[in-house]
Amino acid sequence: GFYSPSARFFAKALPCQPVDTTGAGDSFAAGFLTARAEGLLPEACLAFGNRCAAFTILRRGARTSPARGELE
Numbered sequence: 001g002f003y004s005p006s007a008r009f010f011a012k013a014l015p016c017q018p019v020d021t022t023g024a025g026d027s028f029a030a031g032f033l034t035a036r037a038e039g040l041l042p043e044a045c046l047a048f049g050n051r052c053a054a055f056t057i058l059r060r061g062a063r064t065s066p067a068r069g070e071l072e
Contacts (some may be wrong), residue, residue, distance in 0.1 A: 004042070011046035018057040027056035027066075 014021030018024075035045040055066040 007042075009042040009046060011050055012052040014050050016054050020060045021055060021057050022061065024057050025055045026047070028053035 028049040030049075032045045032049035035048040036042075040048070050067060055070060
């Protein structure tokens with residue numbers, strides 16, 4: 001979730017069959033912060049972070065960060 005002084009935002013995880021959850025949180029955070037730095041709204045940041053995390057858990061190992069084109 002994302003919290004601000006005036007609002008709270010939540011997004012459900014994407015349905016998938018995880019292979020390895022190592023690095024999922026880091027991947028989510030990187031995606032969320034990237035989207036936030038690009039000026040996206042919190043809902044879009046959560047969705048982008050979720051896509052990054054989902055991509056990461058579909059592969060074995062923590063060094064499976066997705067390329068931008070793989071997420072869109």
